[in-house]
Amino acid sequence: MGGLDPAREYVERAIERKRGVVTANKALLAACGGDLVERATAAGVDLAFEASVGGGIPIIRTLREALASDWVTSLAGIVNGTCNFVLTRMRDHGDSFDAAVKTAQELGFAEADPELDVGGHDAAHKLVVLAMLAFGARVDVKDVPTEGIRALEPIDHASRSASATSSSTRDRARSRRLRRAARAPRARARRLAARERVGRAQRESRSKAARSGRRS
Numbered sequence: 154m155g156g157l158d159p160a161r162e163y164v165e166r167a168i169e170r171k172r173g174v175v176t177a178n179k180a181l182l183a184a185c186g187g188d189l190v191e192r193a194t195a196a197g198v199d200l201a202f203e204a205s206v207g208g209g210i211p212i213i214r215t216l217r218e219a220l221a222s223d224w225v226t227s228l229a230g231i232v233n234g235t236c237n238f239v240l241t242r243m244r245d246h247g248d249s250f251d252a253a254v255k256t257a258q259e260l261g262f263a264e265a266d267p268e269l270d271v272g273g274h275d276a277a278h279k280l281v282v283l284a285m286l287a288f289g290a291r292v293d294v295k296d297v298p299t300e301g302i303r304a305l306e307p308i309d310h311a312s313r314s315a316s317a318t319s320s321s322t323r324d325r326a327r328s329r330r331l332r333r334a335a336r337a338p339r340a341r342a343r344r345l346a347a348r349e350r351v352g353r354a355q356r357e358s359r360s361k362a363a364r365s366g367r368r369s
Contacts, residue, residue: 157184168192168200177204183281187291206279207232216286225287232279235270236302238262244310250303272301 154160160181167174174193176182182189182205193200203213207230216225231237235257242253254271257263269275277297284290 154178155180157181161185161189164189164200165192168196168198171196171198173199173201175199175201177202177208179205179275179278179282182285183278183294186282186285190285202282206282212283213286216283220287228280228283228287232283233270233273233276235263235267236273236276239271240302240305240310243305243307247307249307250305271303273299 154163154176155178157180160176160178161184164174164176164181168189169192174189179202182202186202189200203211206212238257238260239250239253242248242256243250246253248256254263254267258265258267263270277294277299280297281292281294284292
């Protein structure tokens, strides 16, 4: 069951009656997940929502259990499959936004009304849930900067690809400069050591010549 009402009422009622709850309702969790977790903990029942965000990874269990003793400093990733598919079609096939969405719908990657996904709202809900688990933060979904992908056009991908190529070229040049700079002190040290060896050999040669002259 999606949405806030009556889903929230049903979940709260189940918790009050000491029933464990399993839900994939990310909108509900984004709106009142912290409160529901506290209610479930106080009642001594499970509130499971692995399928709400990245169920195939999985990320929820990883944050709740595997990383429970660690500090998470940042989160980054692709959290919406529909947007990922649409953007990939636009980049790799040159499809327009509408054509890419239509293909996604035909293949079952997009809903009949894809606004929740392409408008960025699904991703915002998921980020709120992840922030709650990773940082212990209670974030209002209204405070999450949200921008959909409707305004993107194939030319945006072309520009981005050209920029990425240029950036890659600059990065390689910078890397070469850094390697040369890193080698410079070692090269200078080798030159100084070589000069010292030559100087030592010349001093020893002069010393031997002087001792030989005194004996003669």
